[in-house]
Amino acid sequence: xxxxxxxxxxxxxxxxxxxxxxxxxxxxxxxxxxxxxxxxxxxxxxxxxxxxxxxxxxxxxxxxxxxxxxxxxxxxxxxxxxxxxxxxxxxxxxxxxxxxxxxxxxxxxxxxxxxxxxxxxxxxxxxxxxxxxxxxxxxxxxxxxxxxxxxxxxxxxxxxxxxxxxxxxxxxxxxxxxxxxxxxxxxxxxxxxxxxxxxxxxxxxxxxxxxxxxxxxxxxxxxxxxxxxxxxxxxxxxxxxxxxxxxxxxxxxxxxxxxxxxxxxxxxxxxxxxxxxxxxxxxxxxxxxxxxxxxxxxxxxxxxxxxxxxxxxxxxxxxx
Ligand code: GLU
Numbered sequence: 001x002x003x004x005x006x007x008x009x010x011x012x013x014x015x016x017x018x019x020x021x022x023x024x025x026x027x028x029x030x031x032x033x034x035x036x037x038x039x040x041x042x043x044x045x046x047x048x049x050x051x052x053x054x055x056x057x058x059x060x061x062x063x064x065x066x067x068x069x070x071x072x073x074x075x076x077x078x079x080x081x082x083x084x085x086x087x088x089x090x091x092x093x094x095x096x097x098x099x100x101x102x103x104x105x106x107x108x109x110x111x112x113x114x115x116x117x118x119x120x121x122x123x124x125x126x127x128x129x130x131x132x133x134x135x136x137x138x139x140x141x142x143x144x145x146x147x148x149x150x151x152x153x154x155x156x157x158x159x160x161x162x163x164x165x166x167x168x169x170x171x172x173x174x175x176x177x178x179x180x181x182x183x184x185x186x187x188x189x190x191x192x193x194x195x196x197x198x199x200x201x202x203x204x205x206x207x208x209x210x211x212x213x214x215x216x217x218x219x220x221x222x223x224x225x226x227x228x229x230x231x232x233x234x235x236x237x238x239x240x241x242x243x244x245x246x247x248x249x250x251x252x253x254x255x256x257x258x259x260x261x262x263x264x265x266x267x268x269x270x271x272x273x274x275x276x277x278x279x280x281x282x283x284x285x286x287x288x289x290x291x292x293x294x295x296x297x298x299x300x301x302x303x304x305x306x307x308x309x310x311x312x313x314x315x316x317x318x319x320x
Pocket of ligand 1: 180
């Protein structure tokens, strides 16, 4: 995919002067320096077989321009990136009442930790760690008869294509998701989960098993770069205030217990998943997604993190 990034007199982003296609193509070349580092998420057996030697990246500007490089059209398991989309739907239904059940603080703990949840009486630290997303899945069961259909419909509305769910990943997660079951049961014991643990986890595992590629994810996340409205359309996904808050949560809580380091190195709101994808926004300008399956110990893709760091460094696009 090619295109020229249009100049805008109001812009302060120096990348306006560059072709974003050249920028992402250069990153795809330079990323070779870190390929081979990290390892794929083998705690979910169906993800262990993914070829680690893949890299893709895509950008969707608020002006409706697309840029892609490498394996940007190859689908992957979006995993925790789905948490941003389920949160979007849950906020639309529950409004600020949602924040009585889940906090908005970084956890500083691994994404699947149970420790804080016990200390904090079943109220997850934020909606982007596993416990928080499981809570959001419970909230979605109040909002929609079929929360997965609602999520797929949202994605279809934004991309024009209804994504598939990888049933092998769903089964694999169900067979091995002991910690997620423990979190759901703990929240249930504190009275913070309304629906059955089985029903809630079915939603959670299925949303994690949605398959999208970098191009689609950049397109999906563009509403968060565009004050809640899908670029090029009148479709308002969330209000500007809610888009701002979701971006704030992504920045502070979106990259596991390395959100501080990610803000330091990259400086963009982002959400990573153990499938190796990281979706990010440059508010007011563009959304982007980088993907490579091998992860660091914290669960963030090594090459996708580096790609976003290079993007921010070379484009000077950052929220700081
Ligand atoms: N389905 C994964 C899990 O529950 C999501 C983890 C992630 O991507 O952060 O462990």
